[in-house]
Amino acid sequence: RLAARVRASGEVIETLAADLATPEGVEKVVARARALGDIELLVNNAGLSTSGPFLDQSADREIESIRVNVEALYRLTRAILPGMVAKKRGGVxxxxxxxAFQAIPYWTTYAATKAFVLAFGEGLAYELRDSGVRVVTVCPGFTSTGLYADSGVPGLAGRLLPFAKPETVVRAALAAYDAGRVIRVVGFVNRLLAVSGALTPRFVLRWLMAQMFAPTAARPG
Incomplete structure (x- = not known):
């Protein structure tokens, strides 16, 4: 559906089916991208989510999410970045x-993978600060995409916190890239949560997140 919408806008787009949970799938994407010519911008947006008590989750499914959210992002960046650095232009x-800013009980693995993305991007941005290559990490809140189709957003959080439109996140991400930002939190409520979380003792934050994200049957009292 997304490809159809982009084509309707008059832009040129190619689609490629690949399993990013496998090294072969990642290499398939890299090879196709290189065949199209210089890569100006790599957008690491693929993601998988699981939710609920950790021991209730399928280990295979959670490992798959780690491979997509962490390993594929690393492999794609590692493969594409040298060419950008050599040209002294481009971005990730x-x-x-x-x-990504705090532990989330009952969304433990997903939050941990996103914490990796944040730390990885921030560190890489510093290393490449004089290279001509930009690295920007975008931290949206809940967004109306297919990510939550299987897992959903657990607990009160999924019912109380706002969902952004994908277009809003895209505009914010591109604006942050153009401005050379290192980290961009999308949305006023999310920026407020990030700031307040940084000022809150972690033991309090863990309890609050458990209240927000626990399934009804598992919510601690």
Whole structure:
């Protein structure tokens, strides 16, 4: 559907089916991208989510999410970045999440993968600060995409916190890239959460997140 919308706008787009949970799938994407010519911007946006008590999750499914959210992002960046550095231009746009800023009980693995994305992008941005290559990490809140189709957003958080339109996140991400930002939290509520979280003792924050994200049957009292 997305490809159809982009084509309707008059832009040229190519689609490629690949399993980013496998090294072969990542290499398939890299090879196709290189065949098209110079790569100006890498957007690491693929993601998988699981939710609920950790021991209730399928280990295979969670490992798959780690491979997509962490390993594929690393492999794609590692493969594409040298060419950008050699040209002294280009950029990497990593999509993390507002949950990257703290531990999220009952969304433990997903939040941990996004914490990696945030730390990885921030460190890389510093290393490449004089290279001509930009690295921007975008931290949106809940967004109306297919990411949550299977897992959903657990607990009260999924019912109380606002969902952004994908177009809003895209505009914010591109504006942050153009401005040379290192980290961009999308949305006023999410920026407020990020700031307040940084000022809150972590043991309090863990309890609050458990209240927000626990499934009804598992919510601690």
């Amino acid at each position: 746009l990593n999509i993390a999440s507002i949950v």
